[in-house]
Amino acid sequence: MAEVTFRQIAPGVHVRRHEELNLNCGLVVGEQRALLVDTRSYHEHGMELLAAVREITDLEIVVVNTHAHYDHCFGNSAFRDSQIYAHVGAAEELRRSGEDQREQVVAHLRRTQRAHMANAMASTEIVLPFYLVDGDTTIDLGGRTAGLLYAGRGHTDHDLAVAVPDVGVVFAGDLVEEGADPAMEDAFPLEWAQTLAALADKGPAAQADLWVPGHGDVVDRAFVDEQADVLAELAARCAEVVSDGGVGVEAFVSACRGIGLDTHTLREAAVRVLELRH
Ligand SMILES: [Zn+2]
Numbered sequence: 001m002a003e004v005t006f007r008q009i010a011p012g013v014h015v016r017r018h019e020e021l022n023l024n025c026g027l028v029v030g031e032q033r034a035l036l037v038d039t040r041s042y043h044e045h046g047m048e049l050l051a052a053v054r055e056i057t058d059l060e061i062v063v064v065n066t067h068a069h070y071d072h073c074f075g076n077s078a079f080r081d082s083q084i085y086a087h088v089g090a091a092e093e094l095r096r097s098g099e100d101q102r103e104q105v106v107a108h109l110r111r112t113q114r115a116h117m118a119n120a121m122a123s124t125e126i127v128l129p130f131y132l133v134d135g136d137t138t139i140d141l142g143g144r145t146a147g148l149l150y151a152g153r154g155h156t157d158h159d160l161a162v163a164v165p166d167v168g169v170v171f172a173g174d175l176v177e178e179g180a181d182p183a184m185e186d187a188f189p190l191e192w193a194q195t196l197a198a199l200a201d202k203g204p205a206a207q208a209d210l211w212v213p214g215h216g217d218v219v220d221r222a223f224v225d226e227q228a229d230v231l232a233e234l235a236a237r238c239a240e241v242v243s244d245g246g247v248g249v250e251a252f253v254s255a256c257r258g259i260g261l262d263t264h265t266l267r268e269a270a271v272r273v274l275e276l277r278h
Pocket of ligand 1: 067069155174183
């Protein structure tokens with residue numbers, strides 16, 4: 001197994017890709033502060049991540065949670081000394097669903113014989129982000145800035161991306177996914193494409209050609225545009241089914257076949273589209 005390390009993708013910008021879920025965490029080092037994007041799945045994971053950050057910089061750490069899914073924020077407990085930023089909707093969602101997420105993941109880990117991880121997850125305190133933003137915000141890191149960007153509903157209703165405009169990098173959270181389909185279980189399938197397009201048009205992101213997805217390999221702008229196109233096709237076909245009076249999951253799935261998403265993904269998207277109509 002390759003050693004897990006931060007890899008520098010641009011001056012002072014690092015990505016740490018983890019074997020678990022292919023999750024990416026990001027680190028942006030300024031002259032006065034360093035910004036960490038996402039904190040992994042539980043306290044021990046977070047502590048290990050903190051140690052890895054400390055190999056690169058001793059600066060004060062500012063944390064951003066891209067969204068409230070456990071793999072991006074349950075490691076917050078290792079960063080209590082830090083300002084933890086997120087969209088206001090992320091704090092609400094974590095308060096609402098944090099314990100449910102924990103319960104589901106712990107049960108899954110136990111079922112798959114990963115007792116150590118299950119216990120580590122079960123004993124992790126969920127620490128809510130408390131620097132909450134509801135729109136675009138600039139964080140001064142000293143000598144460079146990071147833009148926290150909110151472009152609308154997509155993977156969740158509170159996805160926050162982090163742009164580093166001086167080097168053309170965007171940490172997109174799960175708004176962009178590489179190596180697997182975009183994850184639909186809390187998504188807004190009819191809005192995701194326009195949200196992603198709006199994000200890519202925002203000033204701090206518009207020139208970026210290094211896009212770090214929440215999971216998988218770092219990609220370029222063309223990949224992001226292609227993912228937006230697939231999601232736009234998904235939305236268009238779903239809208240057609242709705243206007244034809246289709247009401248069942250299978251009607252959506254068969255209408256969307258061939259656009260480049262797995263049947264499982266289409267089914268989850270269809271379930272969400274139907275849920276959101278009520
Ligand atoms: Zn997610």
